[in-house]
Amino acid sequence: MIPHQEFGSKRDSSDGFESVDLNDDGRDLPRHVAVIMDGNGRWATMREKSRVEGHSRGAEVLRDLVRWSQERGLAELTCYALSTENFQQRPSDEVDSLLNLLGTYLKSEREELDRLQVCFRVIGRTAELPEETQVLLQETVDLTRKNDNLVLRLAVNYGGRAELEDAARLLRSSSEFTSLAQCLYEPEMSDVDLLIRSGGEKRFSNFLPWQLTYSELYFTPVLWPDFSEKEFDLALGEYSSRSRRFGRLPNREAEAE
């Protein structure tokens, strides 16, 4: 167990950028996709439904996204379920509903996640969550710990600045660690290759500032409850057309040097 994140196990982190795989078409496939699932509230309002119904539909899309990711051979999928700002600033009944939805999701999905060999993880200030939610999260992590297919990571009461503050505090207080990267919530998490944000906004909203540094970005106006397999493939296709350089020269120019 590590000091600030009881749900993860600590391994050495890598600062490498080795993350390109090829799919069946020989196209570049991201290894790690992160998703900001935005637009549930607007989707619901447009249909004169409650915001909670929008989140509920959003949770169904998350369920589908796990399957699509696995079918395409991604290694990691990290989704923003609840930010520290949502947790502190949304009306308490909406936060309670989201936590209930999370509980329902975990109870109904964990056997299926395990069957699919998905390894479930969670990042965030989870110790501040209700006890019941913490137990369900821990049980799901424990059940799926040994699975070696897709890693599904949910960010719950997560904030990027909070993660960096917590990491700095851990680094300062322990002689066991020598770099900030080792003190993040999940040091073994690879850098994000592709960030998808639905709902039309073009911002990061305090999501994974360390891990998104070199990500390719894909913004779509589609509201999260309407996000489809086709939209996912559009994002992956867009990713495969990008030239990633990580501060280096483009390949052709580098060869000519």
Ligand code: FPP
């Ligand atoms: C942002 O939409 C979305 C969230 C705050 C929560 C995201 C959560 C889900 C998609 C479902 C959660 C899944 C589980 C398993 C709990 P918004 O409400 O800010 O939408 P808006 O911008 O249209 O108001």
